[in-house]
Amino acid sequence: MSAKPHALERLPYRLIALRARAGWALLITLALVVASFWSLDLQWSAFWSHDSMVAMARFAGEFFPPDVSPAFVQKVAQATAETFAMSAVGTLLAALFGLLLALPAARTHAGALWRVPTRLLLNALRAVPELVWASLMLIAAGLGPMAGTLALTLHTTGVLGRLFAEAIENAPPGPAFALRAQGARPAQILLYATLPQVAPQLLSYTLYRWENNIRAASILGVVGAGGLGQLLSYHLGLFQMGRTATVLLATLALVLAVDTTSYFTRRAMTR
Amino acid sequence: MGTDPGTLAASVRSPDERDPAWPGRVTWLLASLVVLWPLLVLTEFRPWAMLDARSLHATARFLAGFAPPALDADFLRTVAQQTWRTVAIATAGVSLALLLAAPLALISTAALSISSLSGRMATLPFVVRQAARGLMVALRTVPELVWALVFVRVVGLGPTSGVLAIGLTYGGMLGKVFAEIMESSDAHPTRTLLTNGGGRLQAFFYGLLPQAAPELTSYTIYRWECAIRSSVVLGFVGAGGLGQQMASSLSMLAGNEVATMLLVFIGLVSLADGASAWLRGLLR
Numbered sequence: 001m002s003a004k005p006h007a008l009e010r011l012p013y014r015l016i017a018l019r020a021r022a023g024w025a026l027l028i029t030l031a032l033v034v035a036s037f038w039s040l041d042l043q044w045s046a047f048w049s050h051d052s053m054v055a056m057a058r059f060a061g062e063f064f065p066p067d068v069s070p071a072f073v074q075k076v077a078q079a080t081a082e083t084f085a086m087s088a089v090g091t092l093l094a095a096l097f098g099l100l101l102a103l104p105a106a107r108t109h110a111g112a113l114w115r116v117p118t119r120l121l122l123n124a125l126r127a128v129p130e131l132v133w134a135s136l137m138l139i140a141a142g143l144g145p146m147a148g149t150l151a152l153t154l155h156t157t158g159v160l161g162r163l164f165a166e167a168i169e170n171a172p173p174g175p176a177f178a179l180r181a182q183g184a185r186p187a188q189i190l191l192y193a194t195l196p197q198v199a200p201q202l203l204s205y206t207l208y209r210w211e212n213n214i215r216a217a218s219i220l221g222v223v224g225a226g227g228l229g230q231l232l233s234y235h236l237g238l239f240q241m242g243r244t245a246t247v248l249l250a251t252l253a254l255v256l257a258v259d260t261t262s263y264f265t266r267r268a269m270t271r
Numbered sequence: 272m273g274t275d276p277g278t279l280a281a282s283v284r285s286p287d288e289r290d291p292a293w294p295g296r297v298t299w300l301l302a303s304l305v306v307l308w309p310l311l312v313l314t315e316f317r318p319w320a321m322l323d324a325r326s327l328h329a330t331a332r333f334l335a336g337f338a339p340p341a342l343d344a345d346f347l348r349t350v351a352q353q354t355w356r357t358v359a360i361a362t363a364g365v366s367l368a369l370l371l372a373a374p375l376a377l378i379s380t381a382a383l384s385i386s387s388l389s390g391r392m393a394t395l396p397f398v399v400r401q402a403a404r405g406l407m408v409a410l411r412t413v414p415e416l417v418w419a420l421v422f423v424r425v426v427g428l429g430p431t432s433g434v435l436a437i438g439l440t441y442g443g444m445l446g447k448v449f450a451e452i453m454e455s456s457d458a459h460p461t462r463t464l465l466t467n468g469g470g471r472l473q474a475f476f477y478g479l480l481p482q483a484a485p486e487l488t489s490y491t492i493y494r495w496e497c498a499i500r501s502s503v504v505l506g507f508v509g510a511g512g513l514g515q516q517m518a519s520s521l522s523m524l525a526g527n528e529v530a531t532m533l534l535v536f537i538g539l540v541s542l543a544d545g546a547s548a549w550l551r552g553l554l555r
Contacts, residue, residue, distance in 0.1 A: 036362040129504050
């Protein structure tokens, strides 16, 4: 699609180019999808076979009845509380570190010397998912919820740091300018002009990530980082399906509770 | 800092220069500390435990292994293969999710309701729509990692469980958002087609789809980007791809291999990020 001589009128040229581009995009997408299905050795025949259907039905049947003995339910409740605490502490620490990193990452507060490495750090933190961080943190922090909390902190710091930096950059410059004209120091400008302006936005980003992190925390334990996931992988590994079912139900209840709460909060706030 | 006259003066400010909101600020700070304490206990948050000699030693040895990253040809070939598998699992999963989401979105969207053209939606269509919505809620509420754990038990290790897990969870997410996008687009053309006797599918193809197509595509691409991230994670429970390779390198504490894969992984995610942003930019 090299540039056409300008004798061609502008409108038809753009239309053709647009269609050509859409065509190419479609072709590439199709090729990617076909190549994906072709290169993966997917065992559809095995999956849809009679044997595996029977196995799946039996597997699903073993989930019933869930184990509801008081001792185990108490254990699950403890794990649910742990999951909740992991997400809360992780998000809070991430908001703190995110804010600290957002200042050098924001164009309004720092030169390129600080901005570029900070942005790189934020991107790297963000690119590695929580579960990968958790499995790395196990080595430093050992098995248990602290590894999970730290993993949530690391990933969320990357996400929030970038969002915070953008929020700070987009804050209206008027109040900061007024303070600067009065001779205020940079720290005072930050505390009394920039932060109060962006605080609601930062808070809503943090709450949104918290919502995500409760979901994430419920599965981090699969690699041994505490919470509901740890119980899940433990009992599933031992084929104690009744107990697995209880843990699954608790996970679903937690996720649903978070989703409903955030749905109604949002609706109340937009109304 | 002690010599800075500004800081010195801050402690002996006259009353009218003091922060007028300080009682509130201090109260909130103390209150949040009280709330935070049990949470810290629950998460066994003891950062100093990481600083004792034994765990510092383990961390240092592991981190020392990171440099130089493993770069031998054999390992790089494996990583390239696994990277493609990760992308392929995500792509196949999202294709499957689309197959699931499109009909569910068409069934559940209120924009294509004929009975609601004349007042309220009739009972049967309402029940069917709610059932489709319930199914999508169930699909997306179960985290994809849990689906994968379950499918690994049924179909064994390998990409099949990863593709199925992404397909089911993302099917639920895409279906819900597709239905919402269609409901939020301009209802007038669709209603006109429906009131003049057009079928639901006709109304969809000629009324809804032309308006909603860019947004639908854009959201699908965004989800594909997310699916690449999930597909790495799913590897940790045995669904193939980079994650599985990473889990095995981690269990052998092979820091140099982990370092290579982390770099590849950061590269892959930023590539998907960039590709998705570029494609969505084209649609705008």
